[in-house]
Amino acid sequence: MTQRTVLVVLFEGVQSLDVTGPLEVFHGAAHAVGDPAAGYDVRTASLDGGPVRTSSGLRLVPDTDLASAPVPHTLVVPGGDGNHHEDDPLTRWLAAHGPRAERLVSVCTGAMLLARAGLLDGRRVTTHWAFCDRLAREHPAVTVDPDPIFVRDGNVATSAGVTSGIDLALALVEEDHGREAALTIARYLVVFLRRPGNQAQFSAQLAAQTASRSPLREVQRWVSEHPGGDLSVEALAERARLSPRHFARAFRAETGTTPGRYVDRVRVEHARRLLEETPDGIEEISRSCGYGTPEAMRRAFVRTLGTPPADYRRRFRPTP
The missing domain is CATH 1.10.10.60 (Homeodomain-like)
Incomplete structure (x- = not known):
């Protein structure tokens, strides 16, 4: 098996669970597969390599800066309260480097960042229910489905609010390493393997x-x-x-x-x-x-x- 690199983007105001949920899933893959070399090389990076403070006040220290980060197999963009726009440095980095990743993943409002970078045009996506209308209004070239907890469209995978990032990460592990590996991680994290992607965000x-x-x-x-x-x-x-x-x-x-x-x-x-x-x-x-x-x-x-x-x-x- 080939080890896949997962790069998680960090920024000021990022939602901590959007980061740590998928991180725990990907880090658990080496144990689940039984071969550390066959899991994931998971790294975090901010624009300048400096620490960031999450929306809850938690301080996260990245592994590196985005300029030095390797081209990942899977690029994960979490959501958060950061104020980003089309000319923002992070948005420009995503527009330039996002297409090089084999798999683009967003958690919660991370889909807003991918959309601003032009990476979701022509795609069917989802995001946190409170931002679906805004995403559709600001990016008419994107097809927004407000109901599912995650959506796969080619090499782009988008998830709804917070904990749905865990569901999506488990789905990706299952795709890469099989159901038993994903089941082992789910048992360890005491979560279901796995809520179906088209399960509704709401009861x-x-x-x-x-x-x-x-x-x-x-x-x-x-x-x-x-x-x-x-x-x-x-x-x-x-x-x-x-x-x-x-x-x-x-x-x-x-x-x-x-x-x-x-x-x-x-x-x-x-x-x-x-x-x-x-x-x-x-x-x-x-x-x-x-x-x-x-x-x-x-x-x-x-x-x-x-x-x-x-x-x-x-x-x-x-x-x-």
């Missing part, structure tokens, strides 16, 4: 707005607490004491989604938790989550997560 309750009217809030609570119940529009409208048509219109206006989509997302999330946390069979879970049949649950999982329930359980349930 259904967070993704949808909370309704302002009490009857609709009660319906949202009822759906979350009774995923296996009758959650048809007619049944939910009766609970809200509204006509089905009025209920559907009001629910969408106040939550930003339709009742059906909200129910679908709640049921998938509940089924995911049962697959991850219990030994219950898929048929039992499908009934308890309101699907009725395993096939109906399978279709919902493939549509939402891109993987059937059985594969999800094998890949994402922690192994004792």
Whole structure:
């Protein structure tokens, strides 16, 4: 195996978890593979090689300056509060040196830096949910998907907020060294191997707005607490004491989604938790989550997560 160089860019105001999360994953690869020479040569660099202070006040000392850093296999750009623009020295360095890396990776708002450097034009990407609209508005040549926790488009990989950088790093280790290596690292870090990239950044309750009217809030609570119940529009409208048509219109206006989509997302999330946390069979879970049949649950999982329930359980349930 060939050792791959990973270079993590540091700057004033960088988000510390955006740096340390992927670093822990890549550093763990040598142990997981069982051959130090086959892991990753992980280095950090700032523009002048000097220490930087993170957004939380933590002081990080880089290994070198960017001018002296080797051309990496994987270039990781974390997010943070630094004020960068197209003429910023860091942006210019990324524009000049980013294309030389075999793999470009951003964590959280690091995607903003890559976009300003012109490295995301024509790509499908994601970033922290709070910055998706801004990224799309400022860089119309970039296709921004606000939902997934990470997105792969060719040699460019972008992740959402903070901890999703760990998910993306585990995915890259799995790509480079196989599933067992990534699983070993995930066990050591006590995280799942691994949340699928198209898993949503939010739960259904967070993704949808909370309704302002009490009857609709009660319906949202009822759906979350009774995923296996009758959650048809007619049944939910009766609970809200509204006509089905009025209920559907009001629910969408106040939550930003339709009742059906909200129910679908709640049921998938509940089924995911049962697959991850219990030994219950898929048929039992499908009934308890309101699907009725395993096939109906399978279709919902493939549509939402891109993987059937059985594969999800094998890949994402922690192994004792």
